[in-house]
Amino acid sequence: xxxxxxxxxxxxxxxxxxxxxxxxxxxxxxxxxxxxxxxxxxxxxxxxxxxxxxxxxxxxxxxxxxxxxxxxxxxxxxxxxxxxxxxxxxxxxxxxxxxxxxxxxxxxxxxxxxxxxxxxxxxxxxxxxxxxxxxxxxxxxxxxxxxxxxxxxxxxxxxxxxxxxxxxxxxxxxxxxxxxxxxxxxxxxxxxxxxxxxxxxxxxxxxxxxxxxxxxxxxxxxxxxxxxxxxxxxxxxxxxxxxxxxxxxxxxxxxxxxxxxxxxxxxxxxxxxxxxxxxxxxxxxxxxxxxxxxxxxxxxxxxxxxxxxxxxxxxxxxxxxxxxxxxxxxxxxxxxxxxxxxxxxxxxxxxxxxxxxxxxxxxxxxxxxxxxxxxxxxxxxxxxxxxxxxxxxxxxxxxxxxxxxxxxxxxxxxxxxxxxxxxxxxxxxxxxxxxxxxxxxxxxxxxxxxxxxxxxxxxxxxxxxxxxxxxxxxxxxxxxxxxxxxxxxxxxxxxxxxxxxxxxxxxxxxxxxxxxxxxxxxxxxxxxxxxxxxxxxxxxxxxxxxxxxxxxxxxxxxxxxxxxxxxxxxxxxxxxxxx
Amino acid sequence: xxxxxxxxxxxxxxxxxxxxxxxxxxxxxxxxxxxxxxxxxxxxxxxxxxxxxxxxxxxxxxxxxxxxxxxxxxxxxxxxxxxxxxxxxxxxxxxxxxxxxxxxxxxxxxxxxxxxxxxxxxxxxxxxxxxxxxxxxxxxxxxxxxxxxxxxxxxxxxxxxxxxxxxxxxxxxxxxxxxxxxxxxxxxxxx
Ligand code: HEM
Ligand SMILES: [Cu+2]
Ligand SMILES: [Cu+2]
Numbered sequence: 001x002x003x004x005x006x007x008x009x010x011x012x013x014x015x016x017x018x019x020x021x022x023x024x025x026x027x028x029x030x031x032x033x034x035x036x037x038x039x040x041x042x043x044x045x046x047x048x049x050x051x052x053x054x055x056x057x058x059x060x061x062x063x064x065x066x067x068x069x070x071x072x073x074x075x076x077x078x079x080x081x082x083x084x085x086x087x088x089x090x091x092x093x094x095x096x097x098x099x100x101x102x103x104x105x106x107x108x109x110x111x112x113x114x115x116x117x118x119x120x121x122x123x124x125x126x127x128x129x130x131x132x133x134x135x136x137x138x139x140x141x142x143x144x145x146x147x148x149x150x151x152x153x154x155x156x157x158x159x160x161x162x163x164x165x166x167x168x169x170x171x172x173x174x175x176x177x178x179x180x181x182x183x184x185x186x187x188x189x190x191x192x193x194x195x196x197x198x199x200x201x202x203x204x205x206x207x208x209x210x211x212x213x214x215x216x217x218x219x220x221x222x223x224x225x226x227x228x229x230x231x232x233x234x235x236x237x238x239x240x241x242x243x244x245x246x247x248x249x250x251x252x253x254x255x256x257x258x259x260x261x262x263x264x265x266x267x268x269x270x271x272x273x274x275x276x277x278x279x280x281x282x283x284x285x286x287x288x289x290x291x292x293x294x295x296x297x298x299x300x301x302x303x304x305x306x307x308x309x310x311x312x313x314x315x316x317x318x319x320x321x322x323x324x325x326x327x328x329x330x331x332x333x334x335x336x337x338x339x340x341x342x343x344x345x346x347x348x349x350x351x352x353x354x355x356x357x358x359x360x361x362x363x364x365x366x367x368x369x370x371x372x373x374x375x376x377x378x379x380x381x382x383x384x385x386x387x388x389x390x391x392x393x394x395x396x397x398x399x400x401x402x403x404x405x406x407x408x409x410x411x412x413x414x415x416x417x418x419x420x421x422x423x424x425x426x427x428x429x430x431x432x433x434x435x436x437x438x439x440x441x442x443x444x445x446x447x448x449x450x451x452x453x454x455x456x457x458x459x460x461x462x463x464x465x466x467x468x469x470x471x472x473x474x475x476x477x478x479x480x481x482x483x484x485x486x487x488x489x490x491x492x493x494x495x496x497x498x499x500x501x502x503x504x505x506x507x508x509x510x511x512x513x514x515x516x517x518x519x520x521x522x523x524x525x526x527x528x529x530x531x532x533x534x535x536x537x538x539x540x541x542x543x544x545x546x547x548x549x550x551x552x553x554x555x556x557x558x559x560x561x562x563x564x565x566x567x568x569x570x571x572x573x574x575x576x577x578x579x
Numbered sequence: 580x581x582x583x584x585x586x587x588x589x590x591x592x593x594x595x596x597x598x599x600x601x602x603x604x605x606x607x608x609x610x611x612x613x614x615x616x617x618x619x620x621x622x623x624x625x626x627x628x629x630x631x632x633x634x635x636x637x638x639x640x641x642x643x644x645x646x647x648x649x650x651x652x653x654x655x656x657x658x659x660x661x662x663x664x665x666x667x668x669x670x671x672x673x674x675x676x677x678x679x680x681x682x683x684x685x686x687x688x689x690x691x692x693x694x695x696x697x698x699x700x701x702x703x704x705x706x707x708x709x710x711x712x713x714x715x716x717x718x719x720x721x722x723x724x725x726x727x728x729x730x731x732x733x734x735x736x737x738x739x740x741x742x743x744x745x746x747x748x749x750x751x752x753x754x755x756x757x758x759x760x761x762x763x764x765x766x767x768x769x770x
Binding site: 056057060090127131133134171172173174175176177178215216217220243244246247248252253254255256257258259261279280281282283284286287291294295299300302303306307310311314315362366367368370371372373374375376440441442444445446447448449452454455458459460462464465530531532533545546547548550551554558561562565569572573575576577578579 | 581582583584585586587588589590591592593594595596597598599600602603604606607608610611612614615617618619621622625626627628629630631633635657658659660662709713714715717719720721722723724725726727728729730731732733734735737738739740741742743748750751752753754755756757758759760761762763764765
């Protein structure tokens with residue numbers, strides 16, 4: 001019996017069991033995003049001072065659930081789907097141990113549900129970071145542990161698939177760049193989950209009374225060993241998707257394999273230690289440790305991101321120029337398929353991730369500058385530009401590609417889909433910029449009432465400048481627009497899976513949720529091995545720059561970076577002297 | 580479609596590199612090194628650095644020291660919770676017994692107050708001791724916008740030199756439970 005299907009539209013190749021697992025993981029991710037999105041609206045409307053929707057207890061509960069469902073469940077479910085895609089589909093290989101993969105998936109579901117139940121029972125409003133000694137219910141931690149074990153199994157299935165592909169020679173030469181990026185994500189994930197186990201298992205034992213005390217600083221250091229590196233999983237995963245979309249939308253090839261892969265290697269080598277930038281203003285950690293970890297480690301990873309920032313759009317530019325869009329610096333960009341949400345989502349994500357997420361992240365991670373930023377709304381602005389635009393928007397764009405290819409359904413409402421990336425990115429940009437602004441004025445994150453009415457009634461008064469309140473209202477407006485964009489994404493995705501025109505007669509309702517297509521679709525016994533193009537005979541960039549437009553954009557990024565960096569030092573220099 | 584296909588040669592390390600990539604890597608690396616250098620340089624030439632002085636301490640020890648200081652230097656109380664406002668001597672101030680003061684001042688965070696309130700003098704320096712008696716708190720001095728993490732069992736000591744006068748508020752910016760949003764403290768700086 002054959003178990004391989006070749007997608008007639010894309011030529012991509014799907015193993016029957018991998019296909020089902022990709023579908024269920026992606027769908028589970030979308031459900032988590034739905035939960036996170038509904039909660040996001042409630043948060044946005046609560047922090048909008050004149051609306052102030054929820055009460056304090058509900059707000060903190062909602063915030064805990066939003067953080068976990070968005071940051072952990074949505075992204076990791078989707079990333080597991082990407083790992084299976086990058087191994088099985090791109091290497092044309094059967095998935096290693098599909099039964100294990102299903103077990104992993106089941107554990108992840110059980111874990112996610114358990115923790116959500118704990119949160120909504122109301123006694124675990126400890127935020128996703130669950131800093132000790134504040135304590136959640138034991139099943140809050142237990143759910144996280146189960147989820148992590150499930151994700152770890154998914155990582156090993158991915159690695160096992162690579163081994164099988166090598167043994168069975170399902171590809172020729174080295175793995176594709178996108179798979180290489182996925183390997184990066186997977187290695188970081190294993191490290192991340194190990195840190196998570198080291199900190200969450202004792203915390204769970206403490207919550208059931210078997211351990212007496214957990215040191216607050218040790219918790220923060222190790223928790224961020226997990227919490228920060230898991231962001232690098234996201235970055236490695238979404239950068240891989242950027243390369244994949246450049247290849248899919250433009251037929252682009254990497255500018256040079258060596259540079260792009262070298263940059264992924266830098267991620268593996270240097271990202272883990274960057275947990276330091278979450279502890280820059282903690283007591284009991286020395287400056288030299290902070291500087292070493294936040295810079296030596298982080299800046300080489302920053303370098304890697306700056307490289308991808310050039311090479312991904314650069315590869316698109318090279319491909320467009322080959323198609324004849326050679327006028328001036330930017331004809332390739334003007335003539336890009338802006339109406340195709342797969343492309344526009346990715347391109348908006350690259351720009352916002354680079355210009356806002358990248359720059360603000362490095363600035364916050366500077367030892368002394370962190371003093372004027374730590375735990376303000378600036379932080380929340382920063383990470384929405386990285387995870388909510390960088391990663392989430394990229395995954396949304398990829399979904400639009402996968403609906404026909406993986407799910408064999410035509411996307412419904414293509415006219416609306418065109419607008420989705422702009423709406424989501426636009427709302428998010430408003431939200432992010434005003435979060436950054438409010439944070440600069442000192443507005444705290446994770447805070448129910450910036451008007452301090454309850455404190456005033458006890459006789460201690462404080463008001464933020466009126467500007468801060470205005471900015472918080474604008475954050476709320478951005479939130480409403482972004483949630484609308486997110487809702488349209490879910491509407492189109494779920495609508496297509498349920499009602500989209502079937503591109504293959506057997507692609508029914510159950511098939512959208514993991515059941516394989518009719519046996520007759522799986523025609524291929526043993527596919528041709530995946531093989532790269534013959535070496536390019538063209539001169540490589542001998543006549544000068546291949547992608548001058550991208551280079552100009554990159555220089556614009558660098559100049560903004562330098563200017564804004566020194567503005568922050570100037571601002572720091574104006575606060576009270578400390579030593 | 581080659582980012583999703585194997586590279587043209589197995590040893591991808593030998594594949595050529597484009598010019599703008601080399602230039603960009605050189606520029607980026609230079610910038611990373613400059614950013615790296617800024618942090619140690621600021622330790623030598625900048626005035627805003629977090630101290631490395633910290634001790635392990637128990638909640639009861641820290642509470643006792645804070646209370647001793649508050650009892651000695653209380654000038655009035657404020658708010659419905661009768662939080663004392665204390666006016667301790669700065670570093671180098673002459674003490675009644677003829678010695679000079681070390682300028683040690685204490686402030687503790689607990690559910691849900693910063694205690695006590697401080698009255699300091701402009702352009703004088705103080706050794707500020709911070710710790711928490713229970714959960715983690717965030718010391719966020721407004722409107723100056725200086726932010727630090729305050730942990731239980733750790734005492735952070737830093738030298739501050741208020742160079743502006745007026746009323747300053749400490750907002751708690753680490754989530755510390757249901758009344759987190761009521762946790763405000765005060766530092767008054769007199770000319
Ligand atoms: C649909 C649009 C979204 C809106 C309007 C939104 C809005 C918000 C708001 C208002 C907060 C509260 C900040 C605070 O008071 O401290 C928040 C927190 C957060 N959001 Fe979002 N968000 C959105 C999407 C996302 C996505 C897609 C992700 C991640 C993939 C994400 C990750 C987080 C995280 C990690 C937190 C912090 C939770 C914590 O402090 O524990 N958000 N978001
Ligand atoms: Cu507090
Ligand atoms: Cu608090």
